[in-house]
Amino acid sequence: MRFYYFLLSILLTSATVIAQSEKNIDHQSILWTRYYNQLLLNEKWSLHSEFDNRLFIKPLQENLYVIRIQGRYKINDHLEAGAGFAYFSVDTQVPEISNNFTIPEYRGQQDITWKLNVNKVILMQRFQLEERFIHNANIEELLPGSTFFWRFRYRLQGDYTFWKTEKHLLKAVVSDELMFNFGKKIIKNTFDQNRIYAAIHYGLNTNLAFELGYLNSFQRRSNGIDFFNRDIVRFSIFHKIKISKKI
Template sequence: MKFYPFFIFFLFATSYCQGQKEKNIDHQSILWTRYYNQVFFNEKWSLHSEIDNRLFLKPIQENVFLARVQGRYKINEHLETGVGIAYFSVNTQIPEVNPDFTIPEYRGQQDLTWKQNLGKFTINQRFQLEERFIHNANKENLLPGSTFSWRFRYRLQTDYTFWKKEKQLLKAVLSDEIMFNFGKNIIENTFDQNRIYTAIHYGLNSNVAFELGYLNSFQRRSSGTDYFNRDIIRISIFHKIKRSKKL
């Protein structure tokens, strides 16, 4: 897989979307906490699951709770793929508005991920497709049926290992991810959002790691003229379980 053409396209697309005329930008502060579990059955197959809770900080208000599971297959040294499903429970996207109900979303996902080790650096590209089923709702309650749309995500990420000793390590993470919506119900927000993320990742041992990061999410809403600009603190716990002694 060629790296540079995708990299150049990614920079162009990100700059283009960020450079569009922006109106009615709502600034928000959010805390994301995540537990990410990986069960490795052998060198090829693994099962990944996560639980993620997202909380507005100003004012304090629940935003989203999600659960996700996916099966992953390692094709070769550089490529792996995954298929999964996710459940989202959306309380509100605006903390000042707190409805008495939550909006469920069911999501399928498929991805192809490319990885290259370059000494202390690791470069990672992920191409992901999602099928989104969002329950219909108005401002007062849920309505019958759901709305379907597709979303394509491309993430470019690099890791740099500062220190590694036996089963412990300390590394920095930097990534940028761009997302596009498409489907018959998508009219004004083909560009969905861009996420820039930076973090410090500490591996306590070969099975447990912690990550503290900052994520900026710039998201276009369905109106096409309203945007969310979100400052997000993300705390993650990674837990690996190896079912084979050979791993």
């Protein structure tokens, strides 16, 4: 319970600072598409990979693409842990400004996820830590070296199953995720962003599923004053591959 009070106090403090600051809010529309693969090695271990492309809609402009890979271990029916690596290639964060180069980011990530089944509802909490190495750049070119900082993410998610058969599934997904930066380079933008997400998830069979949702991302920019308010449509394909028939 103390942890929830701690999160609430940080959120309220961030909201107060945001409200008192003179800021510009840049509204953007983005389409996220991703392919998420789960390679099930056995009952405990799995290898997850993800390919994600993000595209500004107005004006039409590439935002970034992501490649992630992580190993996951099922501790018990309620706890799961994971660790992995992600590569980001960022074209631009402002669609009106298009560079002739991309900015790479290399990111380590570790998480622990707690899950609880309550009838047709699955509640999940994910605690994730990231080590971010972003290549230095100005408006003209990449510069030597990279900037390192940490980011902590907490996500609370609820899945409600409308109906489920042996092979098919239809459920609603709702989540809220808070992100905070910390490290020597973080001065003005400790609060990074808040993501609110709602989606419909359809399982075509036990190995293939589709998800369509809306995500609102309210993110503080690196100057610590201005913000992105992003309306995001997200389409996902989930694909499970079982190595053993016993799984």
